[in-house]
Amino acid sequence: MANGWARDGAVQEQIDDTVADAVKLARLRLAEGAGSAYCEDCGEQIPEARRKALPRSRTCIDCQSARDAKRRQVGINRRGSKDSQLR
Template identity: 35%
Template structure:
C-alpha cells in the first residue's frame, strides 16, 4: 500500500520525465536556436554559446522575467 510520500515521489518523477521529454535537445552550440522565439531577431552567438538552451534574446528574456515577477 502506497503512502503519501510514495505517491508524491511518483508524481514528481512523472513531472520530471515529462519535462525532460519536452525539452529541446541540443547536441552542441551549433544546434541552438538562431532566432528569438519572441521577437524573431537573431540571438547573438555569444548568448547561444553561453546558454545553448536559450530560445530568446537577452532583451526578450528580461521581459519574460519581469512579467513572471509581476505575476506572483
C-alpha cells in the same frame, strides 16, 4: 500513520510519482537539436551569453518568457478526496 484506506507507504509512493512526473515534464520541455543565432518568434539576434548558457536555445529571453507565461502547469490531484474526484 493512519491514511484511511491507503496502505503503508502510499504517501511516499505519491511523492515519488509526483517527482517522477515533474522530471518527465521537464525533460519533454528541453530543446532538441542545434540552437539558433536568431529568435524563432521575433527574429532578433539571441544574445551570445544566452547561446553559451543554453546552446540549444531558439528564442530570445523575452519571447521565451512569454512562452513560459502561456504554459499552464498541469498536475494530477493525487491527494483529493473521492468526493472531489466525482464532481
